[in-house]
Amino acid sequence: MHGLENVFGAGTSFFSEPLDGIVRGEVEYFANEPAFIPSENIPFERELRAPALRKLLKALGQNVPAGIDFGTVPHADILRFEIGYDRFFFFRPLNPYNSFTWVTAYVGQWNLTETFTNQDFRFGGQQKLTSTGVRTGTNAQGLTLQNISKLHTVPTDFVDLYPYESFVQSHLETAYLHGRVTPAITAVFGLDGTYAIPVGVTLRYSDSLLIDLKYIALGGNFNFPTGFFRDRSQLSARMTVLLN
Known part of the structure; x- marks a missing residue:
């Protein structure tokens, strides 16, 4: 948890006749946002x-310089934006009775602080994957009481957050059988090579019973926006019962 931060933004949307759909845009400036530098x-x-540990290490012949013994929270100024296009349309060969809903957007963020100060920000404290789990974030391997004073954080063990990050997302859905069956597909592609493609269908058996089936294909680099779930495709089923 952290305190409030200042955000300045603006947005607009309008119907475009040439594009036959809704065009929307939004931009926000996040001032002095808490960030992560390992x-x-x-x-x-x-x-x-x-003090107690420094005294013990000194007795073992290891000199640790004095200073603060806790971490601090760096801050960054970040510009975020979204440009979107939404449309309803009919495609009779696939659905003779109901329209399709198509929502798509290009979403990005620019870390102004990293760009102009060269500070190395990382992605939300997430550690990089290894064959057995994740990296430790330290050089602790091989250290003993005789050389523990060399302990330090390894920033490259954490997922990098590039100064400019962006992705494209698109969602398409329609309804069959008077709204009882709603198939949908979403595609999210990060410009650094990540992707997530959820495909699902919602079955409305009644107003009090819903069944959701979903498959999510995930892949690409271990970076924004898919993050920790790299190369871990998921299959799920959910039943929702409304009791009243």
Whole structure:
């Protein structure tokens, strides 16, 4: 949890006759937003500066310089935006009776602080994957009491957050059998190579019983926007019962 932050933004939407759909746009400037730089948020080397631990290490012949023994939270100015296009249309060969709903958008963010100060921000504290789990975020492997003073945070163990991140997302759905069956497909493609493609169908057996079936294909690099779920496609089924 963190305190309030200042956000300045504007948005607009209008119907375009040439495009036969709704065009929308939005932009926000997030001022001084809490961010993540591993060596500042979780500086393991500073833990050694705790008075009791520093005294113990000195007795073992290891000199740890004095200083603060806790992490700090860096901040960044980030510009976020979205440009979208929405449309309702009929495609009789696939659905003779109901229209299709198509919602698509290009979404991006620009970390102004990283661009103009060269600070190395990372993605929300997420550690990179290994064959057995995730990286530790430290150089702890191989350290002993004799050289523990060399402990430090390894920033490259965390997923990088590029100064400019963006992705394209598109959603298409329609309804059959008077709204009882609603198939839908969504595609999200990050410009750095990630993708997520959820495909699902909602079965409305009655107003109090819904059944959802969904398959999500995930892949690409371990980066924004799909994050931790790289190469872990998912199949799910859910039943919703309304009791009244």
